[in-house]
Amino acid sequence: xxxxxxxxxxxxxxxxxxxxxxxxxxxxxxxxxxxxxxxxxxxxxxxxxxxxxxxxxxxxxxxxxxxxxxxxxxxxxxxxxxxxxxxxxxxxxxxxxxxxxxxxxxxxxxxxxxxxxxxxxxxxxxxxxxxxxxxxxxxxxxxxxxxxxxxxxxxxxxxxxxxxxxxxxxxxxxxxxxxxxxxxxxxxxxxxxxxxx
Numbered sequence: 001x002x003x004x005x006x007x008x009x010x011x012x013x014x015x016x017x018x019x020x021x022x023x024x025x026x027x028x029x030x031x032x033x034x035x036x037x038x039x040x041x042x043x044x045x046x047x048x049x050x051x052x053x054x055x056x057x058x059x060x061x062x063x064x065x066x067x068x069x070x071x072x073x074x075x076x077x078x079x080x081x082x083x084x085x086x087x088x089x090x091x092x093x094x095x096x097x098x099x100x101x102x103x104x105x106x107x108x109x110x111x112x113x114x115x116x117x118x119x120x121x122x123x124x125x126x127x128x129x130x131x132x133x134x135x136x137x138x139x140x141x142x143x144x145x146x147x148x149x150x151x152x153x154x155x156x157x158x159x160x161x162x163x164x165x166x167x168x169x170x171x172x173x174x175x176x177x178x179x180x181x182x183x184x185x186x187x188x189x190x191x192x193x194x195x196x197x
Contacts, residue, residue, distance in 0.1 A: 043145040043153055043164035050143045051159065054111075056131040057120050062109060064133070064144070065159045069105035071182050072155045073098060075130075075169070076146035078113045079122040084150040087169040088126055091152070094175045095130040098182070106182060111135055113149060154181050 038044075049065040056062060064074060075091050077084035095108040110132035112119040123132045135141050144153065146166075152174075154163035163181035165174065 041145060041147065042166055043151065043161055045161055045164065047145070047161045047164075049153070049155060049159050049161065050140070052135070052140050052143075054133040054135070056109070056133045057116065057123060058131065060131060062131070062133065064109070064111065065155060067155060067157055068107065069102070070157055071102065071106035071162070073106065073108040073178065074111050074144070074146075074153045074155065075108060076111045076113065076141075076144070076151040076153075077149050079118050081149050083168045085126075087150050088128070090169050090171065090175055092129050094169075094178055097175065097179060101179065102182065107131075109133060111146070113141060152178065154178060
């Protein structure tokens with residue numbers, strides 16, 4: 001019986017090592033899965049977006065994904081989202097500062113996941129200082145990877161994402177990050193934030 005003890009300890013040691021290796025592999029697989037899900041469902045730097053024709057509530061025609069100037073900032077929201085509502089003061093501040101800094105070379109557009117009537121009521125209620133359009137086709141929303149709201153995307157002239165944020169846009173730092181992304185000359189150096197609310 002005493003001779004079997006070393007083998008038992010070696011077997012237990014081997015089992016512990018196997019459990020540790022399997023735990024490490026499991027963690028790595030979870031990280032890869034998380035990255036893959038994020039990459040296929042959320043906006044990311046360098047991503048190209050589609051060109052979608054849209055009409056704002058005031059009747060002006062725009063092409064989402066094709067800026068008239070150097071940049072286009074899209075703010076995706078829904079009227080029922082409390083995070084979208086909480087973000088409105090900072091988004092309005094960003095729209096004002098973009099207009100002051102870049103003039104007609106950059107524009108912020110609100111993109112509502114709702115009907116035009118709902119968007120019109122929401123824009124009037126909150127006195128939105130930027131043009132608002134709607135996207136009711138879920139396929140278009142998915143092409144912009146803006147299913148989760150609020151979402152803020154800054155696009156360059158080629159329709160590439162320079163800045164992406166999914167979640168509340170409710171701090172001065174968010175506005176600064178967006179403005180910094182528009183100032184950068186290298187799109188790959190622009191900021192991207194995709195995080196939980």
